[in-house]
Amino acid sequence: MNWGHKIIIVFVVFAAGIITLVTKSMRTKIDMVTKDYYAEELKYQQVIDGKVNARDLSAPISISQQSEGITVTFPQELHGSNLSGKIKFYRPSDAAMDVEMPLILNNDGRQMINRQLFSKGNYLVKVQWENQGKPFYQEASFHVN
Template identity: 85%
Template sequence: MNWGHKIIIVFVVFAVGILTLVTKSMRTKIDMVTKDYYAEELKYQQVLDGKKNAGTLSSPVLISQQSEGIAVTFPQELHGTGITGKIKFYRPSDAGMDVEMPLQLSSDGMLVINRQLFHKGNYLVKVQWENGGKPFYQEESFHIN
């Protein structure tokens, strides 16, 4: 085999490698943080205000795992008040595993979420609520076993 054939073989192998990389990259699923990223960015001042207001509470919102599900417990001073808002369990590795629901608290300021809605792994829990016209926001990492 002469050197001309070897150059052609190198070019063919290179072209096949590039086509393989392009094909794999086109098939890779890419999840954005949120679908409406720019609209969320415009509302970020509300998040900052909510974090500041949540810092004034006697204790943070507690999130724990129990046998019946994931328990979300609000501070004592918010029990029985008209809290409206939502909780989102954001799964960074797969947007299809995100869980979002409205806050529907019991009289003792607790929300229990069915464990069957979740897959094992890491979540970023974002709790956003309003009470007395003031926005509140809390965010924390949480691992579900």
């Protein structure tokens, strides 16, 4: 085999490698943190204010898991308050596993969430609520077993 054939083989192998990389990259699923990240960025001052207000509470929100579900417990001073907001369980590895729901507390300041909604793994829990016109925000890492 002469050197001209060897050069052609190298070009063919290179082209096949490039085509393989392009095909794989086109099939790779890319999840963004949020679909509308620009609008979320504009509202980020509310998150900053909410974090400051949440630090002033007597205790942070606690998240625990039992066999029947995951419990989100609010501090004592918020029990019985008329809170409005949402809880988002953000799964960094797969956006299809995110769980978001409205904040509906019982009289003890707790919300029970069905365990069947979750897959095992790490979540970032983002709790955003409003109490008497004042914004609150708290994030916590959480692992579902």
